[in-house]
Amino acid sequence: MMEIVRMIVVLSLITGTAGFVLSGLKVWTSPIIESQVLTYVQGPAIKQVFSDMANDPIADRKKFPKPGGGPEDQVIVFPILKDGKLKAVALEGAGKGYGGDVNVIVGVDTSTDTVVGISITTHKETPGIGSRVSEPGFTKQFRGRTLAQAKLKKEGGAIDAISGATFSSIGASEAVKQVTSWYTALKDSIKTTWQ
Amino acid sequence: MIAESVITLFGLGFVSASVLSVASRLLAVEEDPRIEVVTEALPGANCGGCGFAGCEAYATAVLKDPSVPPNRCCAGGPDVAKRVAELTGKAAGDVEPMVAFRRCVKVEGKVARKYDYAGATTCAGAKLLDGGPDACRYACIGLGDCVRACPFDAMWIEDGLVHIAPAKCTSCGTCVRTCPNGILEIIPRRARVMVFCSSKDKGKAVKDVCEAGCISCGACVKKCPAKAIRMEDDRIVIDHKACLAYGPSCEEVCVKSCPRDILRCLKPEYIAPAPETEPAHFPEESHVVDLNA
Amino acid sequence: MDIFLLFISAIFVNNILLAQYLGNCPYLGCSKEKSVAIGMGAAVLFVIVLATVITFLIQKYIMNPFHLGYLQTIIFILVIAALVQFVEMFLKKMVPPLYKSLGIYLPLITTNCAVLGVAILVQRKEFDLWTSFLYAIAASVGFLLAIVLMAGIRERFVVTRIPRSMQGVPSGLVMAGIMSLAFLAFKGMIA
Amino acid sequence: MGSVASEFTKGLWKEIPPFRLVLGLCPTLAVTTSAENGLGMGAAVIFVLALSNVLISLVRSIIPKKVRIACFIAIAASLVVAVEMLMQAFAYPLYQQLGIFVPLIVVNCIILGRAEAFAAKNPPHLALADGLGMGIGFTLSLTFLGSLREIFGAGTWFGHSLFGPNYHPFSFLVQAPGAFVCLGIILAGMNFLSIWQAKRKGLELDPNFDAGCKGCMACKKMDEIAAQKRLERLGAKA
Structure with missing residues (x-):
């Protein structure tokens, strides 16, 4: 019996200590990890949309309450500044594609309310078929569209879906639609934040 | 977050350790304690010389199966045989x-x-x-x-x-x-007689490939007064127990009946028990069954 | 059709052993004898499926609600280790024949990276429970196939002249490389 | 037991994993597509191996025998989680490259193998030396294998182009089959060296020089089972 008690105590103590140390480490590293993830996943996508940036949108990012979400849900907005003034913003949205979520960075010009461009960050579409949504042939179509135009043709927009990859195209378009709806809701608070 | 992590991991350690310790009590398997003792007595080389898969398998067999003799361990020799015989209550010599x-x-x-x-x-x-x-x-x-x-x-x-x-x-x-x-x-x-061919082919097929092989004519089977010889898959099988029990009175009629000279008497040197001390060099004639005898 | 594709992909194209390099230690250690390979493969199949389902439920109902995703590794491996040990004891007592054919391999499976690998992979691929279950079966069937094929080939090695320095692990690895090359051909099936 | 120095150096050549002790094959094969990945993986393993050796050696007297393995796994796993977080925070691209093989360090038999074979029986300073030596040996092997595969398979080394644009890379090497074949040939080379050395010195060759995973209890057990099955099979035939 003594042996069983000892077994239980030693093993629970080891795991308990591990839990304590690790959660401490997590608290310390989580902000660093977050900015690392943004730099290496969203960063390149933002750079692709805005070829000339004067600031670092990752470092200047701000969180806003998610429109229509719970009290804890947040949306990250990446500002593109020129001479200290807000020129455009980038947001990331997600839409359900064929294999899973298609995550898209959408750049929106704040003065004209038009789409500057989009870039796919992550997707799980079939290689060679659905994955074509991340190719310029598809993403280029969004350039310069107004918010209302930035959806598929069959929904009344101006974008051609990729033939044979309808679900993936819908996923990407859903993601863009999500961003435009967030942008519309947050437009005023965004503008007051960065002037 | 810290509290949740500590509680979850502590709980996980606690639950798994408790489940395992309780399970090890409840699910303990009773094994014949003698198996371990006999296994200990064996050399533990797992050589397979006894014909069983390792020392533990032999120990289990020798305890459970009355027909398994205690002296099968070749690596251990007579000492181990004696010890195993003591442990199992089997006689070492009656094999x-x-x-x-x-x-x-x-x-x-x-x-x-x-x-x-x-x-x-x-x-x-x-x-x-x-x-x-x-x-x-x-x-x-x-x-x-x-x-x-x-x-x-x-x-x-x-x-x-x-x-x-x-x-x-x-x-x-x-x-x-x-x-x-x-x-x-x-x-x-x-053993008094033995067949020097293991072919399972029919007579014609054997004749085609070998000058000496058994052609499954069955003469020996018919002649044997002890009914100690039989054919299985066109291959002669000798029941040595029956043969030895009948004794030499048949005058090895089977050997005489064989048209291919494939059934032969065994030389006494071969069938005699091994000498206690091993000769330095084994004389040429005595260590093999002489095929031309 | 989707299930069919999942199976083909996990067994042939992305074979867990030959394309994803998971579970190489038992692959080399257990592939000398065909019967051992079958036993090991079956035990791995059993454990992978069981572990994947259990860790999936833990992830979904304990870790996700409490935001403990970062403890995935430690929680999964402890659960797998305890599970394997428990199953071993259970089989020994309750189903001795099964223990004799599978149980002896169980202690070797805790440190088989294929088990933890599949459990983590289905989380990273964000499969649902049913797909995870199917994927676990498909991946371990792939393991079984690779290890049994390998054992069949390596049994022949015993009767072949192999240079002294190539005997054992090196020849096994080169053999695995050639098999992996053969399995690469299946990539053409899904493109 | 030997001195700190000898425990440290044995991991660098005499028992260098995975070339001599065939331990930890999965990451060795999987992450050595480039020298950088090999080095990064090696660094993570050094961290986990050295610390787990020290921790296990410190608590070795209070661990009950029956839950020994579970305790070792718990300690190794928490270190792996720590490495995972640190890597995400400070070397995110590497973390992305190594992918699933970072959490899989915990089941790398090198960790449990050294814990069982060395740390559980020796004082902390020796365990640290052993862990560091083995870890550095592992890193060297991985970097070597990674370099070999990267140089010939992609024509680059640590990302720098070596042979100019006209070089046609032997891309077989950076794919899965190349990993197996490459490691197999290196192991054969190590064996060849052992045989040659033994011959030159006129010494008897250690019959177990290529016995494989010496420090790993799983492999030993597997060999036993294989031998037993073989006997069973032959017994059934007879």
Whole structure:
């Protein structure tokens, strides 16, 4: 019996200590990890949309309450500044594609309310078929569209879906639609934040 | 977050340790404690010389199966046999002494050859190539798998044929399990007659490939007054127990009846029990069954 | 059709052993004897499926609600280790014949990276429970196939002349490389 | 037991994993597509191996025998989680490259193998030396294998182009089959070296020089099972 008690105590103590140390480490590293993830996943996508940036949108990012979400849900907005003034913003949205979520960075010009461009960050579409949504042939179509135009043709927009990859195209378009709806809701608070 | 992590991991450690310790109590399997004792008494080499898969398997068998003798451990020798006999309550001495025996007389020219084999020098390797280089599928291939397998150095190859030194043979049966053609057999050392062919082919097929093989004529089966000989798959099987029980009064009528001279009396040197002390050099004649006798 | 594709992909194209390099230690250690390979493969199949389902439920109902995703590794491996040990004891007592054919391999499976690998992979691929279950079966069938094929080939090694320095692990690895090359051909099936 | 120095250096050549002790094959094969990945993986393993050796050696007297393995796994796993977080925070691209093989360090038999074979029986300073030596040996092997595969398979080394644009890379090497074949040939080379050395010095060759995973209890057990099955099979035939 003594042996069983000892077994239980030693093993629970080891795991308990591990839990304590690790959660401490997590608290310390989580902000660093977050900015690392943004730099290496969203960063390149933002750079692709805005070829000339004067600031670092990752470092200047701000969180806003998610429109229509719970009290804890947040949306990250990446500002593109020129001479200290807000020129455009980038947001990331997600839409359900064929294999899973298609995550898209959408750049929106704040003065004209038009789409500057989009870039796919992550997707799980079939290689060679659905994955074509991340190719310029598809993403280029969004350039310069107004918010209302930035959806598929069959929904009344101006974008051609990729033939044979309808679900993936819908996923990407859903993601863009999500961003435009967030942008519309947050437009005023965004503008007051960065002037 | 810290509290949740600590509680979850602590709980996980606690639950798994408790489940395992309780399970180890509830699910403990009772094993015959004597198995461990007998296993301890064995050398623990797991050589398989006893014919069982390792020392523990033999210990289990010798305890549970009354027909398994206590002296099967070749690596341990008589001391271990005595100890196992004590532990199991079996008599060490009431076991028929056995010896390995080669059921083939393939010598140069008697078996036709299909091709010259130049592959890996193992019988198993040669066997993979169209059943071996000999026309007879049951002939000794002679590349010495059994020689390498023999834990007691009791075999060697001569003229493409395996030879057995009965004095060194402990009848462990390793060679029997190794031979890909199954030409080796464990027989009682007292055996009087033995058949020197293991072919399962019919008479015509044997005649085509071997000058000496058994043609399954069945003469010996008919002649034997003890009914100790029978045919199984066109292969002669001798019931040594019945043969020995009948005794020498038949005057080996089976040997005389064989038209191919494939059934022979065994030389007394071969069938005699192994001498206590091993001679430094085994005399040429006495260590093999003399095929031309 | 999707299930069919999942199976083909996990067994042939992305074979867990030959394309994803998971579970190489038992692959080399257990592939000398065909019967051992079958036993090991079956035991791995059993454990992978069981572990994947259990860790999936733990992830979904304990870790996700409490935001403990970062403890995935430690929680999964402890659960797998305890599970394997428990199953071993259970089989020994309750189903001795099964223990004799599978149980002896169980202690070797805790440190088989294929088990933890599949459990983590289905989380990273964000499969649902049913797909995870199917994927676990498909991946371990792939393991079984690779290890049994390998054992069949390596049994022949015994009767072959191999240079002394190539005997054992090196020849096994080169053999695995050639098999992996053969399995690469299946990539053409899904493109 | 030997001195700190000898425990440290044995991991660098005499028992260098995975070339001599065939331990930890999965990451060795999987992450060595480039020298950088090999180095990064090696660094993570050094961290986990050295610390787990020290921790296990410190608590070795209070661990009950029956839950020994579970305790070792718990300690190794928490270190792996720590490495995972640190890597994400400070070397995110590497973390992305190594992918699933970072959490899989915990089941790398090198960790449990050294814990069982060395740390559980020796004082902390020796365990640290052993862990560091083995870890550095592992890193060297991985970097070597990674370099080999990267140089010939992609024509680059640590990302720098070596042979100019006209070089046609032997891309077989950076794919899965190349990993197996490459490691197999290196192991054969190590064996060849052992045989040659033994011959030159006129020494008897250690019959177990290529016995494989010496420090790993799983492999030993597997060999036993294989031997037993073989006997069973042959017994059934007879």
